[in-house]
Each structure stands twice: as structure tokens, then as C-alpha cells.
Amino acid sequence: MLLYERLANQLRTQIAQGSLRAGERLPSIRQLAHSHGVSIATAVQACLELEREGLAQARPRSGYFVRAATPPLPATRPTRRRTPGTVSNPMLQDVLDMLARSDLLPLHSATPSSALLPQAALTASLSRCLRHTPGAALDYAPPQGHLTLRRLIAQRYAQVGVTVSPEEIVITAGAMEAISLALRTLTQAGDVVLVESPTYHGILQAVAALKLKVLEVPNLPDRGIDVARLEQLLQQNTVRAAVLVPNFNNPLGSLTSDHDKQALLKSCARHKTVVIEDDIYGELAWSGQRPSPLRRWDRHGNVITCGSYSKILAPGLRVGWLVGSDWTDALLRTKYFSTVGSASLPQLALADYLQRHDLQRHLRQLCRALADNAQRMHQAVAHDWPASTRACTPRGGLSLWLQLPGMNAQALFDAALREGIGTAPGTLFSSRGEYTDCLRLSCGLPWSKALDHALRRLGQLAAKHVA
Template sequence: MLLYERVAAALRAQIAHGTLRAGERLPSIRRLAEGHGVSVATAVQTYLQLEREGLVVARPRSGYFVRASTPQLPASPPARRRVPGEVNNPALLDATEIRARGDLLPLHSATPALELLPQGALMASVSRCLRRAPAVVLEYAPAQGHLALRRLIAQRYAQVGAPVSPEEIVITAGAMEAINLALRTITSPGDVVLVETPTYHGILQAVAALHLKVLEVPNLPGQGIDVARLDHLLQQNSVRAAVLVPNFNNPLGSLTSDADKRALVDSCARHGVVIIEDDIYGELAWSGQRPSLLRRWDTRGMVISCGSFSKMLAPGMRLGWLACNQWTDALVRAKFFSTVGGTSLTQLAMSDYLQRHDLERHLRRLRRTLADNGQRMFEAIARYWPSDTRASEPQGGLSLWVQLPARGDSRVLSKAALSKGIRTSPGVLFSSRGEYADYVRLSCGLVWNERLDRAMKELGKLAAKLDGSKVITP
């Protein structure tokens, strides 16, 4: 047995026997080497082996920790017959953002904390634009958006194998305006729109506001969109459009495979269904490997891709976009009729930032932090929450989807959490029919600190009271 295998076996046994517990910090590489009388290189190899086995996790600037056992995955959506219908969920009418309150911990918001974003560099870009071209930044922006920014977005698409011309891009006020403009352009009241279940409540609100009918296709934990079911639904129903989140669905964080993406695009094309692809989380792969877009597999021009800088750089700048082809002119008109144009200052400042800074370097740091946060939340659930709590295993994005123990109601949990200064998102918001009452969505985008750890402990206590279970304490 090689030296590193011998040291790994010793640590493996300590983890199995509970001597080293989930979330505990392991000895530094130097201390491990000294304690076992091996070289630093051997100690490094030991931790790399245990990391490959999923027993330990590395945290930037913190060292190695015992990895929490991943909670069981949530149950898949009920296998019931789905038919088109209007959005019928009163909870969605109240799902508007409460003004930021410093006393509330925003575990409800799928947005990265400002501390994780390049605030200084972005503000410097804003200042440069104000100094150098004050007349330009105070004028109306073109309805389609400034060409400099459209070129930079097109370059990013080319890097991920989904080339698009700058002339096919329309700048919007975030991804939600992009989705709304696409729906308004290609649908009419009464049309049927396919969406995932569960899915982001903003998509459901947009469908409801435009008086469209919704048809739900399951998104399966750990697998992504149920493509076989999608094809069956399209065979049985007349569907005009599909609003889909194949890369890190909100709230599940699941990733649809390339094979399923190709089959999905082919199925929609055969049935004449326009796909509105919400790729707002595509850059936030926890593995560091950016997944493909549906647009990559589109050979018939049936995919409109929507993206945004909100989740990776600047939520408050409200900068998103549409990447399309045959609908470009219609979308530009819809944008002009809606808001005339976007904001010149933010568009030019974002262009300045992207030209001066390495976006990929920032994304690498952000992805590592989000992956680390997800692991810490798993550890907190293992320590503090009832033992039969289930949680999704996100592959990217900013959300953790948690299924409460039997009889647990996330609306009751969210109300109780507010009294403790914690805000969460009850699961009923992610269904057109008010399902998923026993689920809650939590954000992985906050900076991990003692306050957040205490909040997870408090939520565990509240979850235990919902069904009388006992909380697991360290």
C-alpha cells in the first residue's frame, strides 16, 4: 500500500467511526504530514484522494473539511395527468420583493451577496463613463442596446459554442424583461406555454399577466427536464412556446444533459414550439465547467436565448439580453413600444468593465464560493435539521431546494422565520397550482458567517416543530 493510501485509510476510518464529523476542519497539510511522518506531497495526495471519494471538501483559504453526507434527494413531482390551464395560485399575487431590511437575513433571494461581486471595479467603470462621455450616458440608449455591449455578449456566446451576431442581440432590463418581451412577441392571449415544475415564480407571473395557459413538465431532481414527458405532452397538446431553464433550474439547481437538450430542441422543433431559453444561471456551474445552451442544438431558428448580468456581476444594473434571429426586428419594436430604450450609463459601464477585466477570473472565484456555500448548507442541514429532511443536490446556480419532513408546511416555516429575522421562499411560489407546500427554497449566495450558521440552526429548530421531530444537534 502506498503511503498516501495508508494515511487516507486512517482518515477514512476516523470519518466512518464518527471521530471526525461532518463539517469538522481537518489538520492542515503540514500538520497532517508531521503527524503521520510523511512528506507534504504525500499529505496533499491524501487529501486529493479523499476529495475524489467525496469524503472531504476543500474550501478556499480555509483548508479541508469533512464533507457532509448529502441529504436524500427530494421526491419527484407527482406523476399526475397534466392539462393546459390558467395559472391558479393566489400566493403568486403576493410574491413581490419586500424592500431591503437590514434586520432580515435574505435567504429567500437567489442573488449573490454584494460582497461576492466586483463592486469597486464596476463603480470605477461607471465613474469613467461619466467623466469621459457625459453627453452620451445621459442620452437615450438605442432600442436594441449599445453595439459595444452587444458585441461583447456575442463574443461570450461564441466561446461556449453558440455563435450569434451582435445584430441578433437585444439588450433588456434583466432576464425577466427579456422573457416578457419574447412571450409578448410570439404568443397571443389563450395560447398554451410549456414550463417546468417546479420553476421560478417570475416565469409563472409573466405567463399569468399575458393571459396565457400553462402546461407543466416535470424537472427531476439531479436529472433536469423530463424530456420523454415533454415529448408526450407536445404530442397531446397544441403548444405555442416553452419557457425552460435547462441550466441549473431555479429552484432545483438541476442540469439537463446535452443528450436531453438535443432531444428537447428536436422535439419542440418537430411540433413547431418556440423555445424561450432562460440561461440566467448558465455561468454559475459549481464544477467550473460552463454547460451548453439549447441554442447550440438549434438548427431551425426556434430558440430565443435570454441571459443577464444580474446573477454574476450586478443585480442593480438591470442588464439582460435576448439572442434571437428571425424575431429580432419584432423584439426591437416590442422593446421600443415598452420602454423606448435601456439606460446608456449602465450599458456603457458594463462594456468598460468587460473590456478591462477578466470576467472568467471573477466567475471562477464566484463558482467556488457558491459550491462551498452549498456544501456548508448541507452540513448545517445534517447538524441542525430533522433527520428526514431532504435536499436537492444542485450542480450550479444560487438555490437549494429543501423538502421538509412529513406534514411540514413551508408557509408556516417562513412566517415563523420572519419573526426570527430570516426570510425564506415557501415552495408554493414555484408551482402554477400552489403545490410544493412542504418545500422551501434557500439561497446559496450569501457570505457564510456565524450569523448565517445561526440562522440555519434556527430554521432547523422551526422545521422540527412543524411535525414534532427532534433536531439533530452537534
């Protein structure tokens, strides 16, 4: 047995015996190395092994903590949509009514609370732009977006090893407009589009609005996109585009490995399937180590990357972007003929903020808060929900995905609404309303007594709706 395996086994035993309990901090890397007579690298490898098993969780600048002991989700789950078909999920129509409500504890919204975002600094940036450049702030923006902001976006990509020119970037009204523009540019009604299952309901709505057919590839808990199945589907079907969320998929929070990212890009290029990458959660790695976008591994110019500031800075400013590669001109024409251009003031304000403040410092604080929230929620579920509850163990993003075998998620959703608690039933994340025993909760709310009470109450309601 290797040294790191011995150390991991000792920590595993302490967790199993209760010497190290859920939520408690593991000894620091230096303490482990010193007390066990091993190197720093060996101690790190042991902690990474526990993290891969779902027994521990890394928190930025805080160390490793013991995870709550809920059973993991099954490694695989059958996806019944094996042939292309239309989106036929009536629940997708109901989500707008829920989003419009302001009286709910918003566990249904995968958005960080305003308390976790730099409101004062952004307000100051908005005020500065209105005071100093009112003409530009209140006038039309160039269709492609303000150059200063596009340069800042390109610089951020450079920091994660991705070369992007500002001339490839088109500013949009959030990532959803970016995805919709890409689909409108690449596809025609009746074309087949590959999506993950489960996937974000907004992607399914965009596909349905354009009268496209959908083909679902499994997204596996703790592994991400099923690359082998993706290759099979591409061999069997002509697929025009694939809308993929490889970094902290919503709702599972799963992360696709770099190896699998490269493999899926090769498959898509070989079958002439354009990849529309939704990288909106890529900056929300709880460990502080941002995973690479698909674009980093693209060797065929076959990826359109969509991003947004909505999940990291300001949801209400609605500023996103496309990195269009060879499709930039076509995407820009589609943008111009739909909305002409995005609003000037939000673009200028975000550029002002990014030039004056350390985005990386804010991201560290945000990711640390999200990791803490998720761990507390995990503990609450393990303590107060039915023993059969299974949970994903994400390493980033804003989602906690739960499965209760035999549960009616729709009935739980309705019961929670009556008590002022918003949830997102699993049926929302499938083109045909599958995942009826699952739900997604948001990790974006700071921990509070109200949140603790809501999770306990949800556990009680869940127990009533398990067959």
C-alpha cells in the first residue's frame, strides 16, 4: 500500500468511527505531514483521495473538512430518450410563474444572494459612469459591445490559459441570450441538438422555442458528461450542435475531467457537431482552482463559448458574452437583427468595476461562502431528511442535487410552495419530465436560521411524499 493510501485509510477510519465528524476540519496538510512522518505531497494526495470519495471537501484557504454522510447517487442512471425528439415537458411552462414570485425563500434559484456579491462597489461604478460619461452610458452600445469590456474578458481568459481576441467576443444580455444566438445562428427548425441529462431548464426552453429536436447524453454524478455515450449518439445521429456544461453542470454540479473534455471535442469535430459551451459556472470552483473551459482544448475551431457575470457579480445587470471563433460575424449579425446591441450602462459599469477591483479576491470569498453553505446544507439533509436521501457531492457551482427513491418531487414542490419555500423539482431538468424523485436546491443563500428551518421543514415534507 502506498504512503498516501495508508494515510487516507487512517483518516477514513477516524471518519467512520466518529473521531472526525461531519463539518469538522481535518488536520492541516502540514500537521498531517508532520504527525505521520510523510511529505507535504503525500498528505495532499491523501486528502485528494478522500475528496474524490466524497468523504472530505476542500474550502479555499481553510483546508479540508469532513463531508456529511449522505449516500451518494448511483453512478449511472438510464436516459430513456435514445432517439431525437421534441421537448415535451409541461413543467417548463410553469417555471416562469415561480421565478416571478418574490415571497419565496429562493432555494429554487441557482443564483448567489446579493449579500455575497459586491453591491457597494458595483453601485459606485454605476454612479461613476452616469456622472462622468453620461452620453456613453445612456446611448446605444456598439452591436458587438464596448471594446474595454471585451478586452477585460479576453484578459481573464488568458489567465486560465485560453487565448481569445477581443474581436471574437460579442456582448449579450446574459448567457441565455448567448446560447440562443448561437443556436439561431447554427441551426434550423427540425435540426437535432445534443444536450446533457439532466441539464438546465433554460437550455431546454431555448431548444423548444426554436423548434429543434433534442438528443440527451447522460451527465454522471461526480464524473460529468458520459463521453462514451456521446460518441455512440453522434455515430447514430446527425447532430448539428451540442450545448454542453462541462464545468459544474446545473443541476448536478458535476465536473467533466480534462481527459474527457478532450475526448468529447475530438468526437464532435469528427462528426461535424459544433459545441456550444456554457461556461457560466466555471469561475465557481470551491477549491479555488478554476477548471479549464472546453475552448482550451479545441484544436479544430469547433467551440462557441458562452459566459456571463450573472453568477459571480451581478445577475440583474444581464451582461454575458459569446466567444465566436469563425462564427463571430454570423453571431454578430444575428445579435444585430434581434436586439441591435446590449445596454451600455451595465457594460461600462462592469468594466469600471473590473479595472478598479481584484476580481480574483472576490471570487475566493464567494467560493468559500458557497462551499460553506453547501456543507451546512449537506449536513442538514443528512440529519433531518429521510435516511434514503441521496446527494451529489459537487466541487463547485451553485447546486445541490438530491434523490429520494419513491418521492413525488412535484408533490413536494407544491407543498413547499404553500409554505413559502421555493424548490426546483427534478422534472424541470429533462426534456420529457423525468427525474420525478429528484430535486435541486440552491447553495447561493448565506446560512441563516430561516434557511436552517426551511431545510428541516423540507425534510419533514419529503418524508410525507415518499411512497
